[in-house]
Amino acid sequence: MITETTTNSIGNPKSAIRNGMWHGIIAHYGQYLPVTEATPRITLHEGNTPLIHAPRLAAEIAPDIELYLKFDGANPTGSFKDRGMTMAVSKAAEDGAKVAICASTGNTSASAAAYCAVAGIRCVVLLPRNAIALGKLAQALVQGATVLAVEGNFDDALRIVVQLSQTHPIALLNSLNPYRLEGQKTGAFEVCDFLGHAPDFHAIPVGNAGNITAYWKGYKEYHAEGRIEALPKMIGFQAAGAAPLVMGHGIDKPETVATAIRIGHPARGEEALQARDESGGLIGMVSDAEILKAQKQAAALTGVFGEPACAAPLAGLAKLSQEGYFREAREQLGRKPVLVSVVTGHGLKDPNTAIQIGGEPIVVPAEAEAVLQAMGL
Numbered sequence: 001m002i003t004e005t006t007t008n009s010i011g012n013p014k015s016a017i018r019n020g021m022w023h024g025i026i027a028h029y030g031q032y033l034p035v036t037e038a039t040p041r042i043t044l045h046e047g048n049t050p051l052i053h054a055p056r057l058a059a060e061i062a063p064d065i066e067l068y069l070k071f072d073g074a075n076p077t078g079s080f081k082d083r084g085m086t087m088a089v090s091k092a093a094e095d096g097a098k099v100a101i102c103a104s105t106g107n108t109s110a111s112a113a114a115y116c117a118v119a120g121i122r123c124v125v126l127l128p129r130n131a132i133a134l135g136k137l138a139q140a141l142v143q144g145a146t147v148l149a150v151e152g153n154f155d156d157a158l159r160i161v162v163q164l165s166q167t168h169p170i171a172l173l174n175s176l177n178p179y180r181l182e183g184q185k186t187g188a189f190e191v192c193d194f195l196g197h198a199p200d201f202h203a204i205p206v207g208n209a210g211n212i213t214a215y216w217k218g219y220k221e222y223h224a225e226g227r228i229e230a231l232p233k234m235i236g237f238q239a240a241g242a243a244p245l246v247m248g249h250g251i252d253k254p255e256t257v258a259t260a261i262r263i264g265h266p267a268r269g270e271e272a273l274q275a276r277d278e279s280g281g282l283i284g285m286v287s288d289a290e291i292l293k294a295q296k297q298a299a300a301l302t303g304v305f306g307e308p309a310c311a312a313p314l315a316g317l318a319k320l321s322q323e324g325y326f327r328e329a330r331e332q333l334g335r336k337p338v339l340v341s342v343v344t345g346h347g348l349k350d351p352n353t354a355i356q357i358g359g360e361p362i363v364v365p366a367e368a369e370a371v372l373q374a375m376g377l
């Protein structure tokens with residue numbers, strides 16, 4: 001059980017940034033993480049991702065909030081999964097693991113492959129066949145993992161890796177591994193350290209429900225330490241074709257364009273509901289059409305290009321704002337509520353979907369006059 005965090009000299013925030021350079025979440029937040037002097041640091045210097053003010057996007061989709069995007073697509077392998085993976089693989093290395101395994105909708109495998117490459121641990125990833133984004137598949141393959149395309153969905157793949165990790169000396173790198181959540185909670189620390197306080201609302205896409213659980217854990221720990229005075233309300237969004245937590249039952253054949261959250265039986269579902277209820281938030285759902293619209297809007301109005309899953313909470317915010325959901329908070333606070341939405345993965349990971357929503361380039365002859373004409377000037 002990992003209930004206590006261990007203090008260590010390396011986790012002193014004052015010494016973690018050396019010569020102005022960032023050395024990863026274990027170096028920076030080690031005092032809040034279950035690491036000791038004996039834990040090897042398997043890092044790609046993840047974390048310290050930008051928290052970007054997004055007034056132009058807010059004006060378009062939710063004018064009654066102060067919107068910030070936590071761009072976790074800026075992590076080394078392009079998703080928040082790196083925060084958890086540096087912890088999970090460091091602990092696997094400490095335990096002497098030779099082989100590690102995970103099921104993945106794409107980003108977990110890309111991250112696991114990378115951190116196992118650092119550690120020299122053999123990495124095996126199980127992916128649902130034909131259901132992961134091209135960039136993620138490329139990452140796992142190039143980074144040297146053994147990539148198995150399972151003729152089933154993510155939930156099938158997860159069932160298999162859990163079974164194998166229980167019966168063989170193979171480290172499990174899915175978010176059932178508690179070290180993953182320990183690492184991922186540092187996203188909440190960074191948000192609070194940047195703002196100087198907790199946001200009023202925290203919006204996030206929900207798939208296997210590890211990240212919403214981890215963020216809530218992070219906020220609660222900072223609160224218990226007295227580093228923040230109030231806690232945010234947690235607002236999760238699922239895709240309508242893969243919304244077990246909204247429906248109240250598992251979905252056997254989840255479907256959505258947002259492949260990162262195409263999960264019908266979330267492993268951390270109970271904890272996600274707990275985070276929702278303890279914080280007084282909600283978990284809602286949005287359609288694929290709403291997701292794709294919000295993905296393009298967000299990229300065009302902020303410069304932050306997230307993959308489709310990241311647009312689920314943004315599409316959700318637009319609806320909540322229209323319904324007047326934030327009105328009460330605004331009146332109580334006497335200002336616009338601050339809302340942080342996590343852009344969990346980089347848009348470049350899913351070029352096929354991006355090209356579909358981006359539209360076609362305008363072909364012009366190689367002449368200045370033709371370019372002016374195409375510009376409408």
Ligand SMILES: *Cc1c(COP(=O)(O)O)cnc(C)c1O
Pocket residue numbers: 079080081107108175205206207208209210211212260261307309310344345346
């Ligand atoms: C994994 C992932 C999610 C879902 O996170 P969970 O912890 O499974 O809920 C959302 N977005 C992206 C980009 C992801 O890689």
